[in-house]
Amino acid sequence: MKKNRVIGVLACLSLSVLLVGCGQQKKSDKLVIWSNMEVEADTIKEYGEKWSKETGYEIEIVHETPDVQQFVQATNSASGPDAVIGIANDQLANYVTAGLVSEVPQELFQDSDYVEAAVEACYVDGKRYAAPLAVETVTLFYNTDKVPSAPVTWEELLQVASEQGGIQFEATSIYYDLGFVRAFDSYIFPYKDGEYDVNDLGLGNKGAVNAYEFIQSLAGEYGFLSANVTSDIAKSNFQNGETAFYIGGPWDVDGFTSAGTPFAVAPMPSLNNNNFVTPVGTQVSFVSKKSKKQDRAWDFIMYLMEKGAIDLYNVGARIPANISLQQMEEIQSDEISKAFVEQINQGEPLPTVSELGQVWTPYTNNMKAMLNGEIDAATAASNIEKQIKEGIELMNSGR
Known part of the structure; x- marks a missing residue:
């Protein structure tokens, strides 16, 4: 998608x-x-x-x-x-x-x-x-002048990124952050037997908090990201050789090729001993x-x-x-x-439910606040869960 x-x-x-x-x-x-x-x-x-x-x-x-x-x-x-x-x-x-x-x-x-x-x-x-x-789907792009081979774990990626210019992606969007949430054993809505349980929201639980803390470390501890890094900014920085890694999709390939960016594409590295599940x-x-x-x-x-x-x-x-x-x-x-x-083949769809429409804005707003240092990961998780549930309730009341 x-x-x-x-x-x-x-x-x-x-x-x-x-x-x-x-x-x-x-x-x-x-x-x-x-x-x-x-x-x-x-x-x-x-x-x-x-x-x-x-x-x-x-x-x-x-x-x-x-x-x-x-x-x-x-x-x-x-x-x-x-x-x-x-x-x-x-x-x-x-x-x-x-x-x-x-x-x-x-x-x-x-x-x-x-x-x-x-x-x-x-x-x-x-x-x-x-x-x-x-x-x-989206996956890992890496600059072949900076990185000789693709990392297979996030630990490896962070070590190389620290030496070669970092990694960027739009970390305030659940579209790009899904893999972190899933790696720490959380989810948006669980899927079973062809249905999503929209009454079970996973973006405010302990696993989600751990995921947000990891994302926060990419901004705070490593200094790779900020709340202002959009997909366009991340793409431009990778294309210009300023960063070593970028998370993007097939729609980015022609631009990098035309610009002469030395790049290769690899599956996402594992995180927390789990596959990195992209949407x-x-x-x-x-x-x-x-x-x-x-x-x-x-x-x-x-x-x-x-x-x-x-x-x-x-x-x-x-x-x-x-x-x-x-x-x-x-x-x-x-x-x-x-x-x-x-x-x-190691990804999953974003939930095919109308309730997904209530996820985007609360998630993005709270991740921006977290990356700006205004709230911590636990508060972001609590806010995200509360605001999404309120949005779903309001949506359903109008049906």
Whole structure:
């Protein structure tokens, strides 16, 4: 998942591409697909054309970045979408809660064929509502002029960083801090049997306090971080050779390459004898509950997932969620992609629940206060827990 929020504006109809199959008898009603993937738009169009030729059905693919309200309005019209492909999984729960999404047919695909984190991202309240298309996460970048090989533990990383310019990332965001929280045996909301227990918040317990103390040490004891270090600042400092390490995603690779930054990518080092669990973003696809062509919509979604994976990877560096497709030569021969695949397979999704929306601001505000020395880790944990619970209670009171 990339951390950017999916905030849409209605695309004009001139952006849509009508793809008409030939060679078979045409059906009078066309399948309408909204695609949230911009860089890959032409590739998706090509696969729409191929699918149309093979099935004889018309398909219209519209590049769209929808929100729930816009989707509701569109599905109430005669030309509304039958399905959405490539939407960030952290938006899925909002559509499901609004009653807009059909469950995935049980026989459509086997969960075991896909990365565990991607599968989790498709479930809401124990039911599967989406199919996983592609996955992404953040991991460790290191300057190869400063660091000869990637550290395998945080102890090693800190020793090298102390000598070679430090490490930076946006330490005030739970997106980047999840690995610290999980390494000290805590969590946001626990996941079991396809469901998150939103009544069990783990960001205020003892494990969370230990995680915050570790993050605080990166600012205080080591002097690597401050409350003012954003992702852009951390990226710029790494790109300019000022820091030895950086935590970032595949979206950073082109910039470093273009700038001539000497870098390599590796899985995150372990911490507290635990894997460093990073958030896995999954681009998922779902079918509208109002669609009269649900079987057809799922057929195209699976067609794109199975046959279009390598082209989506080549065009947009979209790593497929399918485990076997991750073993393709094109991916395994690329050291950067290979490192991201390894990290993805030890990651997990951010919870696919609407309550997650109440986590971001309290977490960030209190981590900033902690890194500024205004509060300690225990107070930050207490505040985070209290404020998130208050936000959830207020959110639920309006339902």
